[in-house]
Amino acid sequence: MRLLEEKIKMEGRVINDNVLKVDSFLNHQIDPQLMNEIGKEFARSFAAEGITKIVTIESSGIAPAVMAGLYMNVPVIFARKRKSITLTDDLLTASVHSFTKNETNELAIAGKYLNENDKVLIIDDFLANGEAALALVKMVKQANASVAGIGIVIEKSFQPGAHKLKEQGLRVESLARIASLSNGEVTFITEKMEELV
Numbered sequence: 124m125r126l127l128e129e130k131i132k133m134e135g136r137v138i139n140d141n142v143l144k145v146d147s148f149l150n151h152q153i154d155p156q157l158m159n160e161i162g163k164e165f166a167r168s169f170a171a172e173g174i175t176k177i178v179t180i181e182s183s184g185i186a187p188a189v190m191a192g193l194y195m196n197v198p199v200i201f202a203r204k205r206k207s208i209t210l211t212d213d214l215l216t217a218s219v220h221s222f223t224k225n226e227t228n229e230l231a232i233a234g235k236y237l238n239e240n241d242k243v244l245i246i247d248d249f250l251a252n253g254e255a256a257l258a259l260v261k262m263v264k265q266a267n268a269s270v271a272g273i274g275i276v277i278e279k280s281f282q283p284g285a286h287k288l289k290e291q292g293l294r295v296e297s298l299a300r301i302a303s304l305s306n307g308e309v310t311f312i313t314e315k316m317e318e319l320v
Contacts, residue, residue: 124160124161124164124298124299126157126160127157127160127161127276127277127298127299128299128311130148130154130157131143131145131277131299131301131309132309134147134148135309137304137307137308137309139304140303140304140305141251141279141282141304142304143277143279143301143304143309145277149183149186149187149248149276149277150182150183150248153186155186158186158187158189158190159190161187161190161191161276161298162187162189162190162191162192162193162194163190163194164298165187165190165191165194165195165244165246165274165296165298166191166194166195168272168274168296169195169244169271169272169274169296170195172242172244172271172272173242173271174195174197174242174243174244174271175197175240175241175242175243176197176198176199176200176236176237176241176242176243176244176268177191177192177195177197177198177199177200177243177244177245177246178199178200178201178202178232178237178243178244178245178246178259178262178263179199179200179201179202179245179246179247179259180201180202180204180219180230180247180255180258180259181201181202181203181204182201183247183248183249184201184246184247184248185199185201187246187248187274187276188201188246191244191246191274195244198236200232200236200237202217202230202231202232202258202259202262203230203231203232204228204229204230205228212233213233213234213235214231214232214233214234215231215232215233215234215237215262215263215265215266216229216230216231216232216262216265217229217230217258217259217261217262218230218258219254219255219257219258220254221254221255230258230259230262232262234265234266237262237263237266237268238266238267238268239266239267239268240268241263241266241268241269242268242269242271243263243268243269243270243271244271244272244273244274245259245260245263245270245272245273245274246273246274246275246276247259247273247274247275247276248275248276248277249275249276249277249278249279250273250275250277250278250279250282250284250285250288250295250297251279251282251284252282252283252284252287253283253284253285253287253288254284256273256275256284256288256293257287257288260273260288260291260293270293271294272293272294272295272296273288273293273294273295273296274296274297274298275295275296275297275298276297276298276299277297277298277299277301278295278297278299278300278301279301279304280297280300280301280302280312281301281302281303281304285297299311300312
C-alpha cells in the first residue's frame, strides 16, 4: 500500500535494526484519513471471506480494525491486556509476550462475543515474531470460530512472524512489508525481491 509506505518513510523513525517508531500516525497519535484507507484496503482484501467479526488487541490494533469493521459492516472485538472487574466469566484467554515492551500480558475476550458460526479476521498493527497474532488465533479457536485471515498494517519481514503464521496455513495480508531497518533506513520488500524469495 503505497500511501502507508510513504507515511512510514516520511514520519517513521528507525530506533535500531529491529524497532520502527510510528507513533505519529499509528500507535499513539492516529491519522484518521490513513486509518480509513487502511480499513478500506483490508475490507477489499478479505471481501470474499464472509467475515462476521474482526478481532484485535488493545490498543494499537483498534483504529485499523474499527475502520475495517466499518467497511465490512461487522463488529470489532478487542482483546484486553489487563484484568477488568467486569470481564470475569466465560473468558477466552491467552498469554502474549511483547517484543517491543519486553513484557508478557494475559489477554482476555468475553466468550459471548465469538462462537462456532463466526469467520474471524484478525487485525494488528505490527507483525514481528508472530506472538500476538498466534495468541489471537488461539483465542478464536477456543470459541470454535474459524480464522479467515490475518491483516497486518506493518510486517517486519526480516523477523519470523509471517513465516510462522503461514506455516500453520493462515492467510496473512500485510499492507507494508519491511525488508530491513539497517543503517537507520526503512527498506520495503519490492515485487522484484518477492520473485527472488
